[in-house]
Amino acid sequence: MGHPKFSRRQYDTPAHPWKADRIKEEHDLRDKYALKNMREIWKARSRLRRHRQHAMRLLSRIDSDVQHLQREREEILMSLKSRGFIPLNASLDDILSMTVEDILDRRLQAVTYRLGLASSHAQARQLVAHGHIAIGNQKVTIPGYIVRVEEEDNISYYQTSTLSDSDHPLRREIEEIRASAEFGEGEEDEGQDPEFNKSDIAAIKESAKKAPSATDVEVTTPTAESSEGTGDDSEVQTDETTEA
Incomplete structure (x- = not known):
């Protein structure tokens, strides 16, 4: 447990620091959720790992019909369901099929953006950190706070925040951004056929293969004799026109 004065970190760092696939995945997650650093991803992965290990330990027990088991x-099921990690x-x-995104989606920062209280994940983080977001009547300034299912409907702007005024320019x-995004989702008709389907693309590729290439086409260049002959004909036509 350790001494409360000397707290230890509650997450595990990667076993290997230079894995290209892992680094790319972490950068994508950081950009998607507007996270501050990789440490927030490592915390989510450590939480996910603990839940998976707990579930595997319970599944591997033979005497699973015992009352305490x-x-x-x-x-554990009730705990994860109350936090919205699983349905x-x-x-x-x-629980074994959970991903790190299931953990990141339950952060207050992500829930604030999903509820339409911010136009982006980065703005949601800023609003939470600056004290504009509250759960019920309690102001919460921790972007990584895990929101429970029953708390999700109580998330709103803090009562003393300037954004609580509906006429605030930022709000x-x-x-407007949220309305335009919702309007854009239904612009395309579901029954409308796409411009090209798979059969059309296959036909275009087949016709392109059968078409002659530049090397197959013979280009004839005029010779000197043909040019002289052309000139004589033109002179004859000129003389005939003059006599007429």
């Missing part, structure tokens, strides 16, 4: 299974009808097997801008 059954209660432990129900407790309400999930089982222990669903009107956020609402």
Whole structure:
């Protein structure tokens, strides 16, 4: 446990620091969720790893019908369901299929953006850190706070925040961006056929293969004799025109 004065980190760092695939994945997650640094991704992965290990340990127990083990299974399922990590009808097997994005989606920063209180993940982080977001009547300034399912409907602008006024310029801008995004989702008709389907693309490729290439086409250049003959004909035509 350790001394409370000397707290230890609650996450694990990568075993190998220079893995190209992992680094690319972490950069994509950081850009997608507007995270401050890679440490926030490592915290989410460590949490995910603990939940998976707990689920595998419970699944591997042979005496799973014992009362206390059954209660432990129900407790971990209820804990993850209350935080929104898994659906309400999930089982222990669903815990093994969780991803790090399931953890990051439950952060207050991501939930604020999903509810339309901010126009981007970066702006959502700024609003949370500056004290503009509250859960109920309690102001929360931690972007990484894990939002429970029952708390999600109570997230709004803090009552003393300037954004609580619906006429605030930034809030009107956020609402306009949200309205335009919702309008853009239904612009394309579901029954409308695309410009090219797979059969059209295959036919175009086949016709392109059959078409002659530049090397197959013979280009004839005029010779000196043909040019002289052309000149004589033109002179004859000129003389005939003059006599006429």
